[in-house]
Amino acid sequence: MSRGADGMVQGVIIWVNGTFGAGKTTTSHLVADRSPELRLFDPESVGYMLRPNLTDYPVRDFRDWESWRILTPIVADEVVRFSGQSLVAPQTVLEEVYWDELLRGLSQRGHDVLHVLLDADEGILRARIEADMELAVARQGRLEHLPRYAEARAWMSRRADLVVNTTAFTQDEVADLVWDAAQDRLA
DSSP: OEEOTTSOEEOEEEEEEOOTTSOHHHHHHHHHTTOTTEEEOOTHHHHHHHGGGOTTSOOSSGGGSHHHHHHHHHHHHHHHHHHOOEEEEEOOOOOHHHHHHHHHHHHHTTOEEEEEEEEOOHHHHHHHHHHOSTTGGGHHHHHHHHHHHHHHHHHHHHHOSEEEEGGGSOHHHHHHHHHHHHHHHHO
């Protein structure tokens, strides 16, 4: 953690992107547990805050609210400033223009963003989603999300600092790869 010339606390945001079943949540927990300098940050919590306040502005997903894309970098910045820790943020962002807004918001606040894309073969993603008993109620929506991810995969791969195909790795090996990529930025 460092302070910029303006005195702002600057951190690293390890943004773990990918679709349902790719391993974002598990990987993020495993990476955050590797160092007391890291804190798990869930950008969905900003969406949960907005949802009851914007019921008269229906959207397919809270990421479609411009307010979510503005507030997420602000909240992340406050968490970094308050805790003195860098963040690991598991969150799917499929729209490149939304990613640009988030990246700009985090960068303008002095944070270094490591964009990690976790990917897997579609058959593996489907199998993981279907086997997930904790989120069985969301299974159909998660499966219906896969074509949108397939369309976004090209820009996500191109813009990611690290792409990991989780098909061939254990959860710990995926976390090792992300941790290794983050080490230089965290130093």
